[in-house]
Amino acid sequence: MLDAQLQTQLQNYLTYVKQPFELVATLDDSASSRELLELLQTIERLSEGKITLRTDGTAVRRPSFAIRRPDGTPNLTFAAVPLGHEFTSLVLALLWAGGHPPKVAPEALAQARALDGEHHFEVFMSLSCHNCPDVVQALALLAIVNPRVHTTVIDGALFQQEVEQRNVMAVPLVLRNGEVFHSGRASLEELLAKLDTGAAARAAAQLAAKEPFDVLIVGGGPAGAAAAVYAARKGIRTGVVAQRFGGQVNDTLAIENYISVLETDGPKFAAALEAQVRHYGVDLINGQSAAALLPPEAVGGYVGVRLDNGATLRARSVILATGARWRNLNVPGEAEYKNRGVAYCPHCDGPLFKGKRVAVIGGGNSGVEAAIDLAGIVQHVTLLEYAEQLKADAVLVDKLRSLPNVTVLTQAQTLEVQGDGQRVTGLRYRDRASGAEHTIALEGVFVQIGLVPNTEWLDGVIERNRFGEIVVDAKGHTSVPGVFAAGDCTTVPYKQIVIAAGEGAKAALSAFDYLIRTPVPSSAAVSANTEAEVALPA
Structure with a gap:
């Protein structure tokens, strides 16, 4: 064995x-x-x-x-x-x-x-x-x-x-x-x-008592990790607050296009990111979500990041690297049957649908790859794509169409996920070419329609485009002085791990440049001797 x-x-x-x-x-x-x-x-x-x-x-x-x-x-x-x-x-x-x-x-x-x-x-x-x-x-x-x-x-x-x-x-x-x-x-x-039940209150009190950071990074994916490494190597007090270190990389099965790394998987890559960040003595605050960005006038001259638990962290500069999440269908039944037939990770949940009928929504690379993967486990896969043609790479499309237990429907608009109150029983869609509506009997729906940036908490504070992405310039500056952004949450095109990491490094260098040209707030002092703060952990 x-x-x-x-x-x-x-x-x-x-x-x-x-x-x-x-x-x-x-x-x-x-x-x-x-x-x-x-x-x-x-x-x-x-x-x-x-x-x-x-x-x-x-x-x-x-x-x-x-x-x-x-x-x-x-x-x-x-x-x-x-x-x-x-x-x-x-x-x-x-x-x-x-x-x-x-x-x-x-x-x-x-x-x-x-x-x-x-x-x-x-x-x-x-x-x-x-x-x-x-x-x-x-x-x-x-x-x-x-x-x-x-x-x-x-x-x-x-x-x-x-x-x-x-x-x-x-x-x-x-x-x-x-x-x-x-x-x-x-x-x-x-x-x-x-x-x-008392953990949240204790954690909030401990976090609120932290000294101000020189750079505080919100988000622990490739962009946030790269920003942390580059900032810490400058010898400045660096912190990272993340809901889940590694971000969406944790949900990626295979990574074969990160330069110098021939092949790895998401969890291993995320663990390597975390190890390198900790190696430089970065204050890593995991399991916490940001709720609001506060202006300097409200936090004694610092930029403030208020967390969901009520604590406020202070920093001379902030790098937003909050990434993105799976996009929802936003149709009736999706929320009701989430984890009861509606799923977003074919690698995780696919084995639970062995011998059953499922649908995959989305004809990009992720959707087609999901359908190919599921076809080896389930009885039948129906792939639905809104556009006239599948958007995935040709080699993937050819593989998909060669599978005997896969049906591909293009110009198919998903209207409703149906169920019996306990689990998914079907899916209703409209043929956009004819206008006719159809229902497919099935037990599972895998949603693979792209990403949406995690930026709602910045509404009214930071300039974003109509997709919710943070608007940045070539150096990662946002519309707020002292606040930078990097990675999948920004307007930078091509959401790739290697691009996010590069943008994170760029944002950290821009933040450092901002710090050396900006006086320390007079309301509190950040230690000038930061050697101990970036020393390797014992």
Whole structure:
């Protein structure tokens, strides 16, 4: 199952296991049970006696396995054969259970250990979902460090009948004590904030007490990360506030056009961005959203960024790099059936629609790639494009049209996503050539119609165009002095990772040029000696 190279890597990782524990497997005579048994036997063999395997488990789900230390903890079960994107989650769970310390902020770890109440989590994921590992790893860690937390990780493709019965239509999906708790990607800090009701107020107080930044970057995608690196290398106090570091890159499966990087995937690229930003000692404030941009006269001469939690951060200059998000159809039924048949990530949610009929809305590269990907999983794909022709690259269109279980409809205007109150049952569209309306019976709708900039919170403050993009000049200046912008949220054409990174670097250089020509506000002093502030973390 694991090739020689992967076994060697796993064996090296398992040397970090310091205390013994057991893997307790619950199996049957299925092929997936045989596959899981082979994986667990390999782990036992490579651990050199530190991990032992039992096959007398009595769990409800088969196949599954629990991780158990001699004291009976943790309460962690994988109802899955955790390979693919979840192999890293498995390795980390083994290391943490064996006493290897997690690479987590001390305050987050302390918060996890102090969490009150009994929490029984069920995490539905798919092995092809690149958004799932963050959630799986966060809840696995909670179960390992807190005996009041029980976590079961469930592969939706492996337990299709349960997925149907419990109406799981998107992953990752987290149930807590039997009720829906969270859907979509989330970090440990974000999940803790939802569980710990006092966390938001404490975080707001801590953030409001921060000293002013020389440069504050709003957004943690490629543009924000590049801006942070370039600013920090100038030796100035630099901060980044981001809802999710890495931004939409986290949702990108393959990256093959970033110069000097032959091939990588979105989560790996985002992790590399974060590592480089932290390397330069940037104050990274993750899991926070900006709510308003405040003028200097309102914040003692600084530009202010008010966050959703009520805290206001101050800075001599601000770089807006808030990126963009998936564009919605804005038709009846879309919002009602989101995560109940309406999806935006074919790689994450595609396995949940195995053997079913789905539609893909959008004939650009992302839409056609999604349709090709889904065609290998589902019964039938109908691709709908509003224009007269598909806009995707010719090689993709040729591949799409060669697939026997794909129907392409051009000049098709989506009118409504239909459902039975629980899940999607169909889609209604208009043929723009004839004016006739049609209904397609299906179970899933994947929306792939482009992006919209995350700039609504700047309404009335910063000049934007009719698409909502921030208007910038050749140096990244916005309509407000001291405020710069970069990346997919701006008027710069061609929304590409490499372009966003270049624009972020440019904005940081422009901000530095602005700072050296602008006096420090007299209401407070920013330390002239910033050496310690950009030193590498211990």
